[in-house]
Each structure stands twice: as structure tokens, then as C-alpha cells.
Amino acid sequence: MKKQLFYVALGALALSACTSEEIVDISEQSNAIGFENAVMKQSRADAQKGDLTVDNLDKFLVYGFYTKENQIANPIQVFGGDAVTKQGSGWTYNGTRFWVPEATYSFFAYSCADVALDNKYGTVGLELNTTGADRQLHISNYRCDASHNHDLIYAQAKEIKSKPITADNATPNPNVSFTFEHVLTKIDAMFTSDFSADYDVVIKDVKIINFRNVGSFTKTSGWSNVIRQESNTVMQMIFPTEDAIGVANQAQTQAQKPKTDYYYVIPYTYEFSDVQLTFTIELYKGSDHTKDNLILSRNMEGHWSPNWQQGYYYTYNITLTGSVTNLQPIVFEVAKDMNGWGTGTSTATDITFSAN
Secondary structure, three states: OOOOOEEEEEOOOOOOOOOOOOOOOOOOOOOEOOEEEEEOOOOOOOOOOOOOOOOOOOEEEEEEEEEEOOOOOOOEEEEEEEEEEEEOOEEEOOOOOEOOOOEEEEEEEEEEOOEOOOOOOOEEEEOOOOOHHHOOEEEEEEEOEOOEOOOEEEEEEEEEEOOOOOOOOOOOOOOEEEEEEEOOEEEEEEEEEOOOOOEEEEEEEEEEEOOOOEEEEEOOOEEEEEEOOOOOOEEEEOOOOOOOOEEEOOOOOHHHOOEOOOEEEOOEEOOOOOEEEEEEEEEEEOOOOOHHHEEEEEEEEEEEOOEEOOOOEEEEEEEEOOOOOOOOOOOOOOOOOOOOOOOOOOOHHHOOOOOO
């Protein structure tokens, strides 16, 4: 009989975005183009695998162009993947660019583990051979799997009109403000034991298999052309322990349940249940995980059709039970129904009395 192996315990962790109040000039010249940023704020900078946050972002890559009035068909690119790096409480880049008066600018930025993408893991380019909203940053053939697993954040600031030149420059152009967002999906797996507290379940070799690992992204279209580049895509999901195993028992609180590291995947809605989550479990009598106490070892496999949405975090809670592992439980029953007490026949003459 086919059994449901796991269910989504945490549907989504919403990511909030707020604008930084800190304004920092990177040049003494008021007409220089400067940057500031705000990444979705979280309660802490999660260093487990590398979530990029407002606290730990050190560098992002910028693309940008402008058009002059009556010259909309002739965009001029001024940034082409230039690195903007944190310096103290501000941001700086090489080769200062200056605002062209009364021009309309659009800027785009991304960061992927603070490094530029190359042709191995994806290509990035600014599309200018078009018009209007279609002039945007394209991230093409982005690879997200065991070979390249990083947070990817994106921001844009469009249709910024630069100020005219005045005699005193009393109203300088403000810094370009970016508010970044996560554009991948984040997943992990947590294990709950339904065996009695006398048993430990050891979980090993957790893998997600057959997911789509290559896709392209733009802000207006989201993710597209999401494919499997290999026929059998496999990503190992390890536990944050030295021996990379998890141990589940019924006495654990929610915070104590073994949970894998988190991993990034490309957002995609799967039509068929062809994505797999596999792992090995070993059931032990007690906490001494020796061969003498080993009751069983099983390779488990579950299939499902994920609906991974951009910017969401999913925890898959896998409940381990005897029925899932094909164990036959010890069951007791009463062989004959008890319909009540039978009526006995007895009289006082059955008892012998004597007097002292």
C-alpha cells in the first residue's frame, strides 16, 4: 500500500524588505553616482549555508544605463557588472561615474555569494536592444544544484530622473537605493520519530533527486526555461553535525528534532510526482547504536510534485512510523468476547458455620 511519506510542515517564511535609513555618499563630489542598499531584514544573519542579509552582504554587481530626452531609442550603458563593495558604513566602486543632467537612469544589481557569475554557473547581461520595460537584466542558464548552491538576490531601481545643473548644486542627486529580494527557493528536511521512546532512529544519506537545476530569470517574467541539465540530478542533504547523521526519538522537542542544512533550488511548479526524497534509516533499541542493538535498516524513497515559489522557505517534516518502515508491530487481542459476569448458584448452606 502506498503511503504518504512526508508533508509540508512550514509552508513559507515570508521575507520582509525595508529601505535602509542610512544615506552614505561615496564621493565628495555631489554629482557622482552613489549607491546604498537594503536587503530583506531577518532576525539574524544565518551563516549556516550563506543566506545573504543586510548584515553580511559585502558586495553586489551593478548594471545600469540612461537615456536622454528625445533619444529614448539610444540607451547609454554606464555600468556593466561593476562590483560595488562595502567600505565602512558606505559603498564604493572603481571609476566614479557622474550623473548626466536631466537623463533617465535604470540600475540593476545582483549578488550570488558575493561573486560574479561566469559561464559555468550562469551568464548575466543587460538587454538594451529593445524598448521600455524590456530593457532589463537577464540571468541566463543559472545553475543551482550540488555543484553551485548559493543564495541569489536581485534588486533594481528604474526610471530615475537626474537633476539639472544649477549654479550652487543645492539639490544633489540622491544615492541609488537598492532593496534586494531572494529569487531562489530554500528547502530543508526535519525528521520526527513516532516509535516509542525506547527506540532511536538514525537517519543517513538524505538526498533530493531529479529536480530541475538550470533556469533563466528576469524581474518581469520570473523564472523561465527551467530544465534538468542531467537526467538524474542528485543533491546530498547533510545534517549540521560532524558525522552528518541525524538521530530521532520520540522524547525530542520540536527544537531538538534532527534537521538537515538548508539548500537552494530554482522555483518551479512540477506537474508530475517525479521529484524524489530518499534516505536510509536504522532503528536501534535504545541509545547505544551498536550492531547488537540494530533492529532494522531500510532505504526509504518518497515521490512528490513540489510547488516551489520564489522567495519562500519550505521545511519538509518526515514522520517515521512502523508502518512506513514495513515493521510488523506486536499486537495483543482477547480471544473471546466477555459478555459480562456469569450467574453462579449458591446458598447459605454451602458454608459451614461453627460457634465458639
